[in-house]
Each structure stands twice: as C-alpha cells, then as structure tokens.
Amino acid sequence: MDTAKSRESVTTDREQGSQLVNDLAEVSRGKSEHTEQYQFDVIVIGSGPGGYTSAIRCAQLGKSVAIVERDLLGGHAVNWGCVPLNSMIASARLIRSIHECDRYGIRIPSYRIDFSYITRHRDEAVKKIRSQLKHFLEKYHIQLYTGNACIVNPHHVLVKPVQKRTYATIHDANGQSPYETSDYTSVRADVEISGNNIIIAAGVEYELPHFVEKNDRKSVDPTELLWRRTIPESLIIIGGGVLGCEIASLYSHLRSNVILIDKNSRLLKCMDEQVSFAVEKCLKANGVNITLNANVERVSNGEVIIQLRQTDIQRTIRGALVVVCVGRKPTFDYKYLEQLGIRIDHEQSTIIIDEKTCQTSIRTIYACGGIVSSCWSWVSCAVRQGHIAANAICCVSENTNNSKFHMATNPAAPFVINVIPAVASVGKIPKSTDNVLIYMYKFHTDRRAIIDSQTWGFVKMWTTSDEPKRFLAVQLAHEAAAEIIQYYSMIISLNLSIRDVCFLSFAHPTYTESIKEACEYVLGQSMNYDENLGL
Numbered sequence: 001m002d003t004a005k006s007r008e009s010v011t012t013d014r015e016q017g018s019q020l021v022n023d024l025a026e027v028s029r030g031k032s033e034h035t036e037q038y039q040f041d042v043i044v045i046g047s048g049p050g051g052y053t054s055a056i057r058c059a060q061l062g063k064s065v066a067i068v069e070r071d072l073l074g075g076h077a078v079n080w081g082c083v084p085l086n087s088m089i090a091s092a093r094l095i096r097s098i099h100e101c102d103r104y105g106i107r108i109p110s111y112r113i114d115f116s117y118i119t120r121h122r123d124e125a126v127k128k129i130r131s132q133l134k135h136f137l138e139k140y141h142i143q144l145y146t147g148n149a150c151i152v153n154p155h156h157v158l159v160k161p162v163q164k165r166t167y168a169t170i171h172d173a174n175g176q177s178p179y180e181t182s183d184y185t186s187v188r189a190d191v192e193i194s195g196n197n198i199i200i201a202a203g204v205e206y207e208l209p210h211f212v213e214k215n216d217r218k219s220v221d222p223t224e225l226l227w228r229r230t231i232p233e234s235l236i237i238i239g240g241g242v243l244g245c246e247i248a249s250l251y252s253h254l255r256s257n258v259i260l261i262d263k264n265s266r267l268l269k270c271m272d273e274q275v276s277f278a279v280e281k282c283l284k285a286n287g288v289n290i291t292l293n294a295n296v297e298r299v300s301n302g303e304v305i306i307q308l309r310q311t312d313i314q315r316t317i318r319g320a321l322v323v324v325c326v327g328r329k330p331t332f333d334y335k336y337l338e339q340l341g342i343r344i345d346h347e348q349s350t351i352i353i354d355e356k357t358c359q360t361s362i363r364t365i366y367a368c369g370g371i372v373s374s375c376w377s378w379v380s381c382a383v384r385q386g387h388i389a390a391n392a393i394c395c396v397s398e399n400t401n402n403s404k405f406h407m408a409t410n411p412a413a414p415f416v417i418n419v420i421p422a423v424a425s426v427g428k429i430p431k432s433t434d435n436v437l438i439y440m441y442k443f444h445t446d447r448r449a450i451i452d453s454q455t456w457g458f459v460k461m462w463t464t465s466d467e468p469k470r471f472l473a474v475q476l477a478h479e480a481a482a483e484i485i486q487y488y489s490m491i492i493s494l495n496l497s498i499r500d501v502c503f504l505s506f507a508h509p510t511y512t513e514s515i516k517e518a519c520e521y522v523l524g525q526s527m528n529y530d531e532n533l534g535l
Contacts, residue, residue, distance in 0.1 A: 037191075037192045037193070037194070038066070038143075038191070038192075038193045038194070039064075039193070039194050039195070040063075040064045040065060040066045040143070040193060040194070040195045041058070041063035041064045041065065041195060041196050041197070042054075042055070042058045042063050042064070042065045042066075042195055042196065042197050042198075042199065042390075042393060043065075043066050043067075043068065043157050043193055043194075043195035043197070043198045043199070044058075044065060044066070044067045044068070044198075044199045044201060045067075045068050045149045045151075045157065045198065045199065045200050045201060045202050046067075046068075046069060046075055046200070046201035046202040046203055046331075046369070047067050047069040047073050047074060047075050047133070047144070047201075048074065048075025048076055048077050048078070048201060048203050048369060048382065049075070049077050049369065049379045049382040049383045049386065050199075050201035050203075050368035050369030050370075050382035050383065050385055050386040050389075051067060051069070051075060051199070051201035051202075051368075051369070051386065052067070052074070052075075052133055052136075052137075052386075053382070053383045053386030053387060053390070054199045054201060054366075054368060054385075054386035054387070054389045054390040055067050055137070055142050055199075055386075055390075056136055056137075056140055056142070057386065057387055057390035057391065058390045058393060058394065059140035059141065059142050060140065061390065061391075061394040062394075063393070063394065064141075065140070065142045065143070066142070066143040066144075066145060066193055066195070067137070067142060067143070067144050067145070068145045068147060068149035068157060068159050068193075069144065069145070069146055070146070070147060070148050070149070070162055070166070070331075071165070071166045072130065072178065072179065072181075072183065072184055073130050073133050073134060073137075073144065073183055073184075074126075074129060074130045074133050075203055076203055076204075076205065076223075077203075077379055078126060078129050078130055078133070079126055079130065079178065080166075080167065080223040080226070080227075081222070081223065082378075082379060083125055083126050083129055084122045084125070084126055084226050084227070085222075085226055085246060085247075085250070085418075086418055087121055087122045087125040087126075088118055088119075088121075088122055088226065088250055089246065089249070089250050089418050089420070090121075091118045091121065092249065092250050092253035092254065092420060093420055095111075095113070095253045095254070096253060096420055098111055100453070103453050104453070113231075113254060113255065115229075115230065115231050115254070116173055116229075118254075119172070119173035119229060120173040120174075122173070122226075123172045123173050123174075123178075126178075130183065134183060145159045145187055145191060145193070146162065146184060146185055146186045146187060147159040147160055147161055147162055147186055147187040147191070148160045148161075148162060148163075149202075150336075151198060151200075151336075151337070151340060151365070152192070153340070154198070154340070154362050154363070154364040154365055155194050155195060155196065155198075155364060156192060156193070156194045156195075157192070157193050157194075157195070157198060158190060158191075158192050159187050159190065159191040159192070159193065160187070160190055161186050161187050161188060161189065161190075162186040165177075165179050166205070167223060167224070167227070170223070170224065170227040171227070171229070172227070173229070175229075196364065197364050197365070197366065197393045198364060198365045198366070199358075199365075199366045199367065199368065199386075199389050199390075199393075200332065200351065200360075200365065200366070200367040200368075200371060201367070201368050201369045201371070201382070201386065202330070202331045202332050202369075202371055203330075203331055203369055203370045203371055204328045204329060204330050204331060204370045204371060205328065205329060205330075205331050206221035206222065206223065206324075206327060206328060206329075207327045207328060207329040208221065208324055208327055209296075209324065209326060209327045211296050211297060211298055211299055212299045212300075212322075212324060213298070213299060213300040213301070216299065216300055216301060216322075217301075218301050218302040218320070218321055218322055219299050219300075219321075219322045219323075219324060220321065220322070220323050220324070221323070221324060222243055222247060222323060222325055224323075225247065225321070225323045231251070231254050231255070231256055232251070232256055232319070232320045232321040233256065233257065233320045234256065234257040234258075234259070234318075234319040234320045234321070235247075235251050235256045235257070235258050235259070235319055235320065235321050235322075235323060236259045236261065236302075236304050236317060236318075236319035236321070236322045236323070237258065237259065237260045237261065237322075237323050237325060238261050238262075238296055238299070238304065238322065238323070238324045238325060238326060239261075239262060239324065239325030239326040240260055240261070240262030240264065240266075240267040240268065240290070240292070241262075241267075241268065241269070241270070241325060241326070242268065242270070242417050243325045244260060244262070244267075244325035244326075245260070245267055245268060245279055245283065245417065245419050246417065246418050246419055247323060247325065248260045248283055248288050248419075249282075249283060249286070249288075249418075249419040249420045252283065252286045252287050252288050253286065253420065257287070257289075257319075258287070258288045258289065259288075259289045259290075259291065259317055259319060260283065260288055260289070260290045260291070261291045261294050261296065261304065261306060261317070262290075262291075262292055262294065263293070263294060263295055263296070263309075264292065264293070265292055265293055266280065266292065267279055267280050267283075267290070267292075268417065268423075270425075271417070271423065271425060271475060272425075272429060272460055272475050274440075274458075274460060275423050275425075275460065275475050275476075275477055278423070278457075278458075278477045279417075279419055279423060279477070282419065282420070282421065283419070286420075291306065291308075291317075293308060293309045293310050294306040294307065294308055294309070294315075295307045295309060297314070299322055299324070302318055302319055302320060302321065302322060303316055303317070303318050304316070304317045304318075304319070304322060329349070330349060330350070330371055331371075332371065334346075334349070334351075337351070340362065340365075341361060341362050342360045342361055342362055342365065343360065343361040350371060350372055351367045351371055351372050352372075353366070353367050353368075353372050356388070356392075357388065357389070357392035358372070358385050358388050358389035358392060359389075359392060366389040366392065366393065367389075368382060368385035368386050368388070368389050369381075369382035369385060369386070370382065372385065378415055380413045380414060380415055381413045381415075384413055412426050412427050412489045412492035412493045413426070413489070414426040414485045414486055414488070414489040415485075416481060416482045416485060418482070421454075421456065421457060421477060421478055421479040421481065422477075422478070422479065422480075422481040422482050423475070423476065423477045423481055424475070424476055424481040424482060424484070424485035425473070425474070425475045425476075425485070426473065426474050426475075426485055426488050426489045426492060427462070427471065427472055427473030427474060427488075427492050428472070428473055429462055429472075429473045429475075430462060430472055430473070435464065435465045435466065436462055436463070436464070436465060436472065437462070437463045437464070437465050437469070437522075438460070438461070438462055438463075439460070439461045439463065439518070439521065439522050440458055440459070440460055440461075440531070441458060441459040441461065441514065441517070441518040441521055441529065442457070442458045442459075442531065443455050443456065443457045443458065443459075443478055443514065444533070445517075445528060445529050445530065445533050446511070446513065446514045446517065446528075446529075447508070447509045447513070447528070448509040448510050448511050448513065448514075449478075449511065449514075451509055452479075454478070454479045454480070456478070456479075457476065457477050457478030457479065457481070458476065458477060458478070459474060459475075459476040459478075459484075459514070459518055460474070460475050460476065461473075461474050461518065461522065462474070463498065463522060468497035468498065468499050468500075469497065469498045469499070469522060469523070470492075470495065470496070470497055470498060471488060471491055471492050471498065472492075474488040474492075478511075480511040483511065483512070484511055484512060484514065484515065487512055487515050488515065491515075498519045498522050498523060499519075499523060501515065501516060501519040502516060502519050502520055502523065502525070504516065517529045
C-alpha cells in the first residue's frame with residue numbers, strides 16, 4: 001500500500017478546501033453562470049450514521065431530502081471504520097473460541113488463519129450494509145450527490161466534483177479499489193442546491209501527528225491498517241484509547257506481535273479504572289506488550305522513539321508496521337463556518353449545538369455526530385442526534401407540538417469497546433461520590449455464564465443513595481457486554497427504579513438475567529448471587 005500517496009491526497013484536499021472558500025465568494029455574488037441548481041427541504045452533509053439517520057427520518061416525515069457525500073455512501077463508519085473493524089473482530093472471537101474449545105469437550109489440535117477469507121468477509125459486510133443504505137435512500141426518494149459540500153449561506157450548498165478520493169490507494173481482498181462501484185460517481189460540474197434547513201453530519205478523519213515522519217511508508221492510520229492484505233509480523237500501536245485497544249486485541253489474536261504504547265498511566269482513560277485494568281490484563285494474557293507513561297518523540301521507518309516519563313529514559317522500539325491511533329481532525333473548514341456565524345468550540349475542535357435540538361448558532365443549520373461538542377459515545381450518539389435534528393426541523397416547519405416529533409433528552413447513550421472479551425458503558429460516572437453508592441456484581445454465579453464457562457467478568461454500578469434507588473452509570477466487562485449494556489441503557493433512559501427492574505421477568509437461562517440478579521443484590525435481596533460464592 002502506498003501510504004505516501006494517501007497522505008498527498010489529504011494535503012490536496014486541504015488545499016482544495018482553501019480554494020473552495022474563495023470559490024464560494026463568487027457563487028454568492030452570482031458569478032457562477034454554469035452551476036446547476038436544485039431545491040430541497042433539507043440538505044444533509046455526510047452519509048455516516050448521523051447523516052443517513054437524519055436524512056431518512058426527515059424523508060419519513062414528508063420532507064424532500066438531499067445528501068451530499070464526498071466519499072462512499074455510509075461514510076467512515078460503514079466503509080473504513082466500525083463495520084470493517086468489527087467484521088474482522090468477529091473472526092478473532094472465533095479464534096478465541098477455538099483456544100477455549102477443550103473445556104467443552106471439543107478438540108481442535110491445529111488450525112490455520114486464512115487472512116484472505118477474513119478480508120473477504122470484511123468486504124462482504126461493508127458492501128451489504130452499503131447496499132441496505134442505498135435501498136432506503138431510494139425507498140424514501142432521497143437524492144444523493146457525490147462531491148465536496150461547501151455551505152454558501154444558511155440555505156445554499158455548493159457541491160463540487162471530487163478531485164481526490166479519501167483512500168485512493170486502498171484495495172479490497174480481490175485487489176480492486178472499493179471505489180470501483182456504480183454507487184460512487186462524483187458530480188462532473190458544480191451543483192448548487194438550496195434547502196430550508198441544512199444538517200452538518202460530516203464527521204472527522206484521521207490526521208497523523210507531527211512526530212510521524214512525513215511520507216513514512218511504515219506508518220499508517222487505522223483504516224490503512226485494516227485494509228492491508230497481509231497480517232504484519234509485528235505491529236506497534238500508538239494510543240491506548242478505544243481504537244488502539246480494539247486493534248491490539250484483534251491483531252494479537254491474528255498472531256501478530258503487538259506492542260501498545262500510551263502516554264497515560266492506564267489504558268482507556270474514558271472508562272473506570274477497574275474496567276481499564278481488566279482490559280489491560282486480558283491484552284497482556286493474549287501476548288500484547290504494553291508500555292504506559294510514554295511520550296512518543298519520533299516515528300520513522302518502523303522505529304518509534306519514546307521517552308518514559310517516570311524514569312526519563314529514552315527507548316527505541318522497532319516493528320514491521322506502526323499504526324497511529326491518535327490524532328483526528330474535522331472534515332469541515334471551521335474557519336469558514338465561523339465566518340458564516342456558526343460557533344465553534346476550539347478546545348474540543350467541535351461545533352457547538354443546542355443538545356435538545358442539535359441546532360447550531362444559525363437557526364437553519366443543525367449538526368450531529370463526531371463533529372459536535374456533545375457527541376461522546378460514537379455511533380449510538382450520532383444516530384440519536386440524527387433523530388433529534390430531523391424531528392426538530394420537522395416540528396419547527398410544521399409549527400406543531402405533535403408528540404410524534406418529540407424525543408426525550410437521553411443521557412444514557414450506551415457504547416461498547418470491542419476488545420475480547422468486550423467492555424461497555426452507559427451513563428456518566430458521578431464526579432462526586434456524595435449521595436452515590438457503588439456496587440460490584442461478578443458473573444461467577446450467573447447460571448448462563450456457568451453453562452457457557454464464561455464466568456470471568458463483572459458489572460460496576462453507580463446508584464443514587466436515596467430511595468427508590470436508580471442507576472446513574474453502569475460499566476461492565478464480559479463476553480456478552482454488548483448485549484447486556486443495552487438493557488441498562490433502557491433502564492436509565494426510562495428512569496426505572498432498581499426495585500421496578502426486580503419485578504420484571506427475564507428469560508432463563510440468559511445473560512440478561514444477570515441484570516435482575518444485580519438489581520436484587522443492590523437492594524440486599526439476592527436469591528442467586530453471593531459475592532463470595534464459588535470464588
């Protein structure tokens with residue numbers, strides 16, 4: 001893979017963005033005589049989770065909608081991030097199951113990893129989900145424009161032809177460019193579209209930090225890694241956040257020698273300490289070499305020079321490939337957005353919105369997803385904000401308080417970190433422990449966990465001390481974390497008391513029964529759980 005060319009394309013895109021600012025001045029003065037013009041109720045910029053959700057919801061509520069996407073339909077999450085990564089993690093989970101199959105009386109003395117089939121599975125998952133999105137756009141008569149979007153004013157967007165593809169040097173399992181599809185056809189000339197409202201859902205993209213040598217062929221961003229056609233013999237990962245830990249878990253299961261470097265004193269600073277320590281323990285057990293409290297000084301040709309903060313010692317670490325999981329930037333030119341009157345949070349590098357409506361400081365312009373200040377839980381948050389923006393637009397345009405347009409403010413967007421085993425979180429951990437109680441439930445007595453021999457793991461719960469007790473936040477680590485966390489999200493979102501949950505019935509034997517058992521434990525009424533039983 002020629003990553004140097006990919007870097008050049010990003011640089012070219014930046015230059016093109018600067019030129020577009022100048023072009024827009026001409027458009028606003030009416031000097032672009034050959035620009036086609038079209039009218040819509042709503043223009044959505046970006047077709048990722050926030051973009052396609054808001055577009056489809058607006059169309060369902062009777063609006064004419066256009067989406068402008070510079071890349072493949074589905075944006076980064078579908079084509080380059082969440083979907084390809086998790087399809088490959090699915091293969092890694094099977095590898096783990098093979099390692100554990102002896103305990104179930106099944107012996108597999110040897111097996112072989114065929115990476116070409118793993119990548120084919122990845123490609124099929126991406127194409128199938130992209131095809132589903134295309135179906136819904138057609139079903140609701142949503143017009144898709146492939147091109148670079150520039151907001152001319154609060155009601156007009158200029159769509160310009162794509163000059164450089166975001167990942168022009170990437171190839172799929174068959175050696176073809178993912179862009180070689182009928183779904184990707186850039187506009188051939190400038191198109192001006194107007195709308196009563198605009199939704200910015202353009203997301204963010206990777207940007208290699210200053211310490212990476214320019215045009216270094218052995219340094220890649222996460223997307224360039226995931227779309228490689230071979231497994232690197234050794235892999236250095238810079239960044240122990242969500243993406244860094246997921247990639248470390250994936251490639252260590254694929255038998256790559258993985259070194260994970262982070263500047264902090266622990267991994268996953270966004271999670272509770274006990275959860276991050278559990279992840280660290282699992283990664284180490286799978287062979288990942290972890291170096292913490294390390295500042296990266298320089299990356300070049302597979303060599304990473306770090307400065308250990310505690311000892312002030314400099315070390316050089318070598319690997320076949322370096323993936324940099326830190327450094328992101330918005331896809332939009334914030335300077336130009338500010339000139340339009342949109343307020344920007346420069347510290348977070350995000351657009352400031354009203355969280356109840358997703359409206360920006362300009363009345364007709366909304367924003368959602370990774371580009372806004374309040375989106376902290378990735379796809380689930382972007383999807384919800386897409387709903388909120390669409391409903392807010394339709395409610396205003398209909399001049400009604402009809403309940404079909406309303407969504408309750410929900411602080412309980414769940415998210416999952418797909419390490420193996422997974423960890424998950426919902427709610428916000430209180431900064432103060434005053435009037436807060438903390439409980440720990442372990443899976444060693446859960447009957448489904450015993451049946452499946454998956455008794456490792458725990459649920460940590462923060463509750464109110466006042467009666468009736470309610471959950472404030474929940475974090476857990478377990479093989480079934482991705483499914484369990486959704487129930488805790490609904491409990492918090494619906495403002496159910498813990499006592500209310502104890503009256504609910506759960507199918508047996510299931511992992512979701514652990515939720516009722518945990519609630520009974522919190523109330524001191526446990527019938528199946530004892531923290532010391534079976535340890």
